Amino acid sequence: MEEIKNHIRRFVNISDKELNAFTKELELQEVKNKEFLLKEGTHSLHHYFVVKGCLRSFFINKKGVEKIVNFAIEDWWISDYDSLINKTPAYLNIQAVEDSIVLKIPQEKLEALFETSTNLNSYFRKILEIVRIADQKRVQFMFNMSGKEMYEHFRDNNPEFMQRVPQYMLASYLGFTPEFLSKVRGLQE
Amino acid sequence: MEEIKNHIRRFVNISDKELNAFTKELELQEVKNKEFLLKEGTHSLHHYFVVKGCLRSFFINKKGVEKIVNFAIEDWWISDYDSLINKTPAYLNIQAVEDSIVLKIPQEKLEALFETSTNLNSYFRKILEIVRIADQKRVQFMFNMSGKEMYEHFRDNNPEFMQRVPQYMLASYLGFTPEFLSKVRGLQE
DNA sequence: GAAAAAAATTAATCATGATTAAGAAATGAA
DNA sequence: TTCATTTCTTAATCATGATTAATTTTTTTC
Structure with missing residues (x-):
């Protein structure tokens, strides 16, 4: 409490x-x-x-x-x-x-x-x-970045959080399929 | 005032x-x-x-x-x-x-x-x-609908507003190109 | 009402990311 | 420590919507 x-x-x-x-x-x-x-x-x-x-x-x-x-x-x-x-x-x-x-x-x-x-x-x-600002940024990211960029941006800004949820949930949150996230991770930056 | x-x-x-x-x-x-x-x-x-x-x-x-x-x-x-x-x-x-x-x-x-x-x-x-709820719904629409569906949904829910802004701005708001919006409008529902 | 500017349309080609279908790896339960 | 479930990966094919480029239509300005 x-x-x-x-x-x-x-x-x-x-x-x-x-x-x-x-x-x-x-x-x-x-x-x-x-x-x-x-x-x-x-x-x-x-x-x-x-x-x-x-x-x-x-x-x-x-x-x-x-x-x-x-x-x-x-x-x-x-x-x-x-x-x-x-x-x-x-x-x-x-x-x-x-x-x-x-x-x-x-x-x-x-x-x-x-x-x-x-x-x-x-x-x-x-x-x-704060929520408003976060929601706004999320829309901006969706408008401005490719899937690969969204993933990399999320990873770089939330390194600790990455460990806590399965990859397929992160894919869902970012708006794409687990298969695509897996592909993106496999690519060289 | x-x-x-x-x-x-x-x-x-x-x-x-x-x-x-x-x-x-x-x-x-x-x-x-x-x-x-x-x-x-x-x-x-x-x-x-x-x-x-x-x-x-x-x-x-x-x-x-x-x-x-x-x-x-x-x-x-x-x-x-x-x-x-x-x-x-x-x-x-x-x-x-x-x-x-x-x-x-x-x-x-x-x-x-x-x-x-x-x-x-x-x-x-x-x-x-209210803004929070609207932002949330927007993300949901982006996750749940095709471009065509997003356009139709917006049009059906904001008929008056459609008259007030040029089409290319609506396309931008919905997250796609004016060319695509024009294509979608040309299609039969 | 003619010229210019802004907005909308069309069509061909292209790219991102979805879908499908296996299979491999990791985790958890007995 | 094995079986089962969950999670992740790979690869081929496919679809949505972007890009490019040209043209038409509408609106604005002089």
């Missing part, structure tokens, strides 16, 4: 009282590798904060292939925002990629906290700003 | 006093078609809210081709978030696609307002939530 408190303190100047009002609503959950926190079509209720481990969100495309939308590792959030905000059935699945520990908070509790805490509002605004 | 006040009121329950503190910092600017509000490499200072007209943000890729990242029409915001938040030189250009009227607010003024107004924090958090 100190984990997330410190994380929030890095973004906003927040009193212990406000922080405790928040952490009081959090629930710790352990998830085994391959276990699901959310399945598509069901009602999504929680935001998940990764204390330890690694999660992924993905959907199944028309051809039945898994497409990874996001990863989350330590000190990051993952959820199906569309489902949480618009109260629609989840389009995404959220699944553990390693044995993990998460803190979860129900969307409704969070909304209630936003009514009373400027700092929490501010914290989540700042998280969303 | 009533325009943006009403827009904000649709998202948060905000007092006139708080609203006025915000609108006091806004500056009205008219932009002719093709005029720039931001050029890449320069220092980005403002968020822009479109009162009337249409803007686009784009970058120039390695091959010298314009890649449109976002459009903004009436009642929507546009900016280079990365540049504003991280104080880096702009990577994006922001340009009018029609004669337009915008309201602009400097990032620093906005940051100051966030310190005092929960409701403004909340409003921008909600805007970012």
